[in-house]
Amino acid sequence: MNLKRKRILNLIIAAVATLVLLISWNLFQNVSPATSQQRTSLTVSAAISLSPALTEIKTVYQSSNPNTIITYNFGASGALEQQIQQGAPVDIFFGAATKQMDGLQKANLLLNETRRNLLTNRLVLITPKNGAVLSDFKQLTEAKIKKIAIGAPKSVPAGKYAQEMLTKLGLWPQLQPKLVLGNNVRQVLTFVESGNVDAGIVYTTDAKASDKVTVRLTAAENLHSPIVYPLAIIKNSRNPAAAKAFVEFLAGDRAKIVFQKYGFGTAR
Known part of the structure; x- marks a missing residue:
């Protein structure tokens, strides 16, 4: 290979390398914070009477926590308890009575010190x-x-x-x-x-x-017995840190406004 051809080849290689570097840099620059961070998924099994309020709360929460993907599983509290007892992959249980939560606690399926009574109803x-x-x-x-x-x-x-x-x-x-x-x-x-x-x-x-x-x-x-909605994180949660953050939000003032809008009272 003569000197002229060698020089042209080197220029081509340099140009390709520069192009690859620019493309890589642009891709890096265009990655949004939401995609550059790892997304976390949470499954929340909740009493069906909570569905309108929790649906609105999900929108509010994800607007400031876009990397947390929340999936609700609504149903009767007894059926949801049985699903968890049978090993369903659930992060948070939000029931409409203490009986089902007591059952999960007795089976040692709740994460320690995460159970709390959150709401009331009539x-x-x-x-x-x-x-x-x-x-x-x-x-x-x-x-x-x-x-x-x-x-x-x-x-x-x-x-x-x-x-x-x-x-x-x-x-x-x-x-x-x-x-x-x-x-x-x-x-x-x-x-x-x-x-x-x-x-x-x-x-x-x-x-x-x-x-x-x-x-x-x-x-x-x-x-009748007091109508209380207890909330707890399941011990086998795949994302306990994210679950704790969402539970704290549910217990906070912003979520309280939404719950009250739909007619719920606050448990003491």
Whole structure:
């Protein structure tokens, strides 16, 4: 190879090297902070009555924490507990009663010192928008009320609270033939909205979310166990640090505003 060809080859090699370096530098410069940092995924199993509030909170949280990807698994607290007991990959459990959280704690499935009671709710009797006007729970025994929807007491906390209330009022034996059991409290709400039942018992937060039902009565709090929503991180969480950060946000003032907007109270 003569000197002239060698010089041209060297110039070509230098030019290619410079081009590669410039491309690499531009790619590096264009990487956003969100993609240059590792993304973290969290799975939150939560009572279905929390779905509207938590959906809004997710948007708020991810706007300032774009690297945390939150996936919700909504359902009846009893069903969610069973999934976790069977090894479902869950980071946070947010239930609608203490019973299911007690079960997980007894099975040693909770991360130590992360359990807390966060929210409260109320139990209400609803009818379809233009349904029967009821001013006393005893009117549920009347012939005009043929079907009453409640959550299945064994797996749906709202149904368990309803059973406790109706039992204390001495109405449970009479009303059992009229009961239509829902798999979760939102299904109970749907039964009432559609007019397939004459009345239903749900949380005040569920009734507030619908313009197709009317709240007729609110149950006195001494007629059932305290309605408390406990929250905890699961011991086998793949991302305990991110889970703790989200739990702290849920317990903070910004999330409290959202929960109150949807009708939840704050646990003391």
